[in-house]
Amino acid sequence: MATHSSISTFITRFASITSPSSLPCQRPCTHTAPSARPVALLLLPFHASSLHSDGSKEAHISRIALLLPLLKDTAQLEDIMDCLQEWPEPVVPVQSLSEAPTLPDRYVKPPSQRPSVGDAARSLDIPVVDLAMLPGGGGGVVEAVSEACRHWGFFQVVNHGVSLELVRRFREAWRGFFHLPMEEKKRYANSPRTYEGYGSRLGVDEGAILDWGDYYFLHFLPCYLKDHDKWPELPPCLREATDEYGVEVRKLCRRVMKALSLGLGLDADRLQKALGGDDEGVCIRVNFYPRCPRPDLALGLSPHSDPGGLTVLLADDHVHGLQVRKDGVWITVHPLPNAFIINVGDQIQVLSNAEYKSVEHRVVVHAKEERLSVAFFYNPRSDIPIGPVPELLAAPGRAALYRPMTFDDYRLFIRRRGPRGKSQVESFEAMAIPGT
Numbered sequence: 001m002a003t004h005s006s007i008s009t010f011i012t013r014f015a016s017i018t019s020p021s022s023l024p025c026q027r028p029c030t031h032t033a034p035s036a037r038p039v040a041l042l043l044l045p046f047h048a049s050s051l052h053s054d055g056s057k058e059a060h061i062s063r064i065a066l067l068l069p070l071l072k073d074t075a076q077l078e079d080i081m082d083c084l085q086e087w088p089e090p091v092v093p094v095q096s097l098s099e100a101p102t103l104p105d106r107y108v109k110p111p112s113q114r115p116s117v118g119d120a121a122r123s124l125d126i127p128v129v130d131l132a133m134l135p136g137g138g139g140g141v142v143e144a145v146s147e148a149c150r151h152w153g154f155f156q157v158v159n160h161g162v163s164l165e166l167v168r169r170f171r172e173a174w175r176g177f178f179h180l181p182m183e184e185k186k187r188y189a190n191s192p193r194t195y196e197g198y199g200s201r202l203g204v205d206e207g208a209i210l211d212w213g214d215y216y217f218l219h220f221l222p223c224y225l226k227d228h229d230k231w232p233e234l235p236p237c238l239r240e241a242t243d244e245y246g247v248e249v250r251k252l253c254r255r256v257m258k259a260l261s262l263g264l265g266l267d268a269d270r271l272q273k274a275l276g277g278d279d280e281g282v283c284i285r286v287n288f289y290p291r292c293p294r295p296d297l298a299l300g301l302s303p304h305s306d307p308g309g310l311t312v313l314l315a316d317d318h319v320h321g322l323q324v325r326k327d328g329v330w331i332t333v334h335p336l337p338n339a340f341i342i343n344v345g346d347q348i349q350v351l352s353n354a355e356y357k358s359v360e361h362r363v364v365v366h367a368k369e370e371r372l373s374v375a376f377f378y379n380p381r382s383d384i385p386i387g388p389v390p391e392l393l394a395a396p397g398r399a400a401l402y403r404p405m406t407f408d409d410y411r412l413f414i415r416r417r418g419p420r421g422k423s424q425v426e427s428f429e430a431m432a433i434p435g436t
Ligand SMILES: O=C(O)CCC(=O)C(=O)O
Pocket: 285, 287, 301, 306, 313, 315, 321, 322, 361, 362, 363, 373, 374, 375
């Protein structure tokens, strides 16, 4: 077991590679970048804020110490940090392989993980919720959202209030990006340090079996992390459309957060407050799944639950691919025209003390069709502790299922390992404090 002093030395080492940065800010933002914030490392667990003010370094150490049951020793923590610096082997864009006659071995999943196993009947699908009555909450909308989050962790929303013209423009801009020449896309090649940019793998395990998909990952909030220079320059309308889309979908998330809060019997703003109020984080991942020579052997995205708060998915308007695990069976989602798919992430599961479920999902691919989807990740402010909302623990016999942890600490592990079902949130359940 690592000692606090050895962890402290380790943290100091990482603090020493921080550098000042000023990034363009599009709008007023209360959550400002500390002067020496390690922007390149912000997806790693060490926020400069936890290293500056008196005592907060110790707080960070104790948060890291909570993770130690998952780690053999400090060397293992160092190992995680080191291997997040670069990809372990050259990255090959999946798009460049899609015309190959056979599926390269790197993408062949073991038989138990292949998509044909356990597929459900078409008749079952995730609930659909009409949001026209939000934020007022009439017409049973709060109950419908709450039911969906308790039993499915997923639902589709119609009448969501986001302009359909904007959605079309945004989607076409990103489709255009993925059809640019490879050299243009590679200008934005990403690394596991921040994942920002054009990428083709998640996780840094050498020799891992990979998913059949490319993606573009970017930060939208907090505004000090948003950097247009890291977003594609082409097609020319992409940045503007992405900015507008981010603003509108954030508004949608805030409305849905109110419904989630009311559905738990809390004040409408309680969950938003627990997530960091106006200082929430937003990242966007645009997924591009090229045609695959053997879709029966591969997955576009391996089973995972989303680590953040809520995810708003813009699914492909023509090609299905998302599957949700329900009672051990994979259900194919059939997106309605002009709908969004919303799912609960691990942080909402934690805040709700597992009343709401963050559910495993995966993506299947196709031989003849490529597919584009956009995941809008609505996350907590990354440096505040996220634990079950105390009001939910007031009733006798209601024990906290999770210890508080920052989102920075939480996602460190996911970034290293890539998608691994629900193992992350479940391992933290196992660490809950008995009797609290
Ligand atoms: O492509 C999809 O339908 C789902 C994408 C997804 O689960 C993700 O980006 O986390």
